[in-house]
Amino acid sequence: MSFADLARLSRGQPLRMLLVNAGDVESLAWAGLVQPLRLAQRMLGSGFALEVRTLATTPAVGCSEDWHIALLVADEQQPAPADGPLQAAIACCRGADYWGGVGAAVLWLAAAGLAAGVRIALPWALYADTEEITQRAILTPHLFELDGRHLSCCGGAASIDFSLTLVESLFGNVVQAAIKEALCIDRVRGADERQRVALQARFGALQPKLSEAVTLMEANLEEPLSTDDIANLVGLSRRQLERLFKQYLGSLPSRYYLELRLQRARQLLLDTNHSIVQVGLMCGFSSGSHFSTAFGALFGNTPREERQRKLAGA
Template sequence: MSFSNLSRLSREQPLRMLLVLAGEADTLTWAGLVQPLRLAARSVGVRFELDIRSPQQVAEAPPGGWHVALLVADEQQAESPPAQLRLVAERLRSAPYWGGVGAGVLWLAEAGMMGGVRIALPWALYADTEGITERAILTPHLFEIDGPHLSCCGGSASADFALTLIDALYGANVQAEVKEALCIDRVRSHEERQRVALQARFGALQPKLSEAVTLMEANIEEPLSTDDIANLVGLSRRQLERLFKQYLGSLPSRYYLELRLQRARQLLLETNSSIVQVGLMCGFSSGSHFSTAFGTLFGNTPREERQRKLNG
């Protein structure tokens, strides 16, 4: 997954981005998305056109003409998808990059538009995923890009998503200008997880899954085996793997590894612990294994990540 592929769109003159407002304009999901993009449009001028429409307007418009298209609705509006959803989705799919934010992600998945695609869905909507056709792959991340598909869990993550799009399309200088205008110090990356207790995310729906992830989070320095975790929560290994695959789109071992690497990245950026110490604190006894696993997930080495902190 990489937002760098979006950069080629910046050669389009102008680049046209469609935001379909399917809910209310006074929500955090909408404000977090549209405010950074409006400031970016003001900064780059005629090179960037932000087109904001209602579902009705999009359904009546001819397909084509947009380079990025997003269906946006706050998670609280999940019960009422636009009546013209099929037509709206067809218009979205004519763009090179398209998808949803907040409840818009669920609506597109329910319409069968996200089959086999990794999607970032608001945790509060996880209980509503039984109706997803051609099943999408849920991830716990703030936002995702999978091929041409874009998704964001909404809420405060909308601002991180918008700023990441701005960086990919117009570079770090424009992003920095927008961040300064909005008094935002740090942009969270797409790999970061929705910071909500697992019990709140799944509620009574999957208590065993919540318990398993809680065990992982409590045992970063000395990781447990998948068999140990399964035994501790009272499931077979196969049952545990099935739960992780269905609700988190990953195997327990992979999810655990990413959890440890996320923690390592945080320590590299926020503490002065040595790279070796960070590796040990996150359960990596081998420096080479730590570096390889880190590079596979993030695309750079722990040393390069630390350098970002020093250069910042």
């Protein structure tokens, strides 16, 4: 499921969203999430009902309201609160159509067994605390995730990207563009972009070969290396390398490499004035048709449509 599918929530009815702050109101995770949403509320009036609560103001016995989206939010350094208030907040959020956590709250939900088999974006700084949940949740290095009904964001500076992505998905790019202008934001990072140190934090000590292979890929986007070349350079057989990628990243090296190149291409299409042909070449695609087909398969639109999206936003 993609974030674009959330648009159905706001069709023909006021959208209702709940944010439960379980941490510091001054934290970057909270400020980045709530500011764009409050601006959207002012712009849309009765079309968007945003309610903000704390653990202390969340009912201890369930919630009677019907929320479309509900999120539990905490800075990554926030220790888990007492079990009673936390469970009450979780129960309130779980009643929404889509629900989840931001920052440390992602870890709390996973530790409570509520992310079994679910892809979650966990703050890289908390990866050391995941030993007990890695067999249940699927940790990804992304900034944020939508998996079924489950929303997650690594928090910190990514919270504002997550919030603006929700705004665009729910209310369209015109509303998002107005909020970006009000907040002086030029670019919104996508859900598929990675926390820069997440892989190193999670695998650097335990799986240095995997970390080294990903670093090689990131350094060779314009002239891609073959899987055999990467395996040789890190001192593994091709089969050993494929096993590592499958076990820890849920993908084959070739597929992971392709997605890295396509994510870079998407960033260049949105952030630069390079031609589409130039972007393809800069990301290792000698064939324009191959670039367009692979880009469309991953993102659901062509490089030309992605560039037009940038121009329309401008």
